[in-house]
Amino acid sequence: MMSDSRELAAKYYDLxxxxxxxxxxxxxxxxxxxxxxxxxxxxxxxxxxCGTGRVLLPVAEVCGFILGxxxxxxxxxxxxxxxxxxxxARAKADVALGDITALDVGEQFDLVxxxxxxxxxxxxxxxxxxxxxxxxxxxxxxxxxxxxAFRPSCVPDEMxxxxxxxxxxxxxxxxxxxxxxxxx
Numbered sequence: 001m002m003s004d005s006r007e008l009a010a011k012y013y014d015l016x017x018x019x020x021x022x023x024x025x026x027x028x029x030x031x032x033x034x035x036x037x038x039x040x041x042x043x044x045x046x047x048x049x050c051g052t053g054r055v056l057l058p059v060a061e062v063c064g065f066i067l068g069x070x071x072x073x074x075x076x077x078x079x080x081x082x083x084x085x086x087x088x089a090r091a092k093a094d095v096a097l098g099d100i101t102a103l104d105v106g107e108q109f110d111l112v113x114x115x116x117x118x119x120x121x122x123x124x125x126x127x128x129x130x131x132x133x134x135x136x137x138x139x140x141x142x143x144x145x146x147x148x149a150f151r152p153s154c155v156p157d158e159m160x161x162x163x164x165x166x167x168x169x170x171x172x173x174x175x176x177x178x179x180x181x182x183x184x
Contacts, residue, residue, distance in 0.1 A: 046066075
């Protein structure tokens with residue numbers, strides 16, 4: 001079995017200042033799906049790279065069902081705990097361990113989403129191809145897919161110089177409940 005490269009990060013992921021401004025966008029997209037309006041049925045959603053549930057939990061409130069898929073067992077464990085704490089039933093939301101570049105859950109969905117830089121974590125052409133095959137396989141006829149694509153705000157030379165720098169920059173300094181500090 002492959003090791004979970006995000007196990008340690010999962011422990012601290014929700015302590016970071018993760019964005020939330022995209023959540024209303026996804027919720028509104030789910031609520032306004034033509035399929036849902038036409039059929040009188042709440043939409044079924046597949047979230048690729050759901051992590052700890054930053055988007056999954058709020059979307060679960062407005063859709064018929066959401067399945068979140070992630071490759072990190074540690075992230076999924078946190079997401080499951082959040083679903084339980086929010087008392088969201090498995091009939092409404094569930095999560096599954098899986099590789100989003102080679103996924104087949106045997107179902108189709110009205111909406112497939114990949115929020116917050118999930119796409120940028122794909123490193124090879126084969127992974128990108130597999131990712132789009134996974135979307136194609138799971139999207140119902142007439143369904144929609146929404147992918148977040150990160151666009152850096154600096155010019156390419158500045159970006160390469162900053163990201164290739166041997167000097168680490170402090171991005172965050174967070175106080176933990178037990179008094180320790182998390183520095184990113």
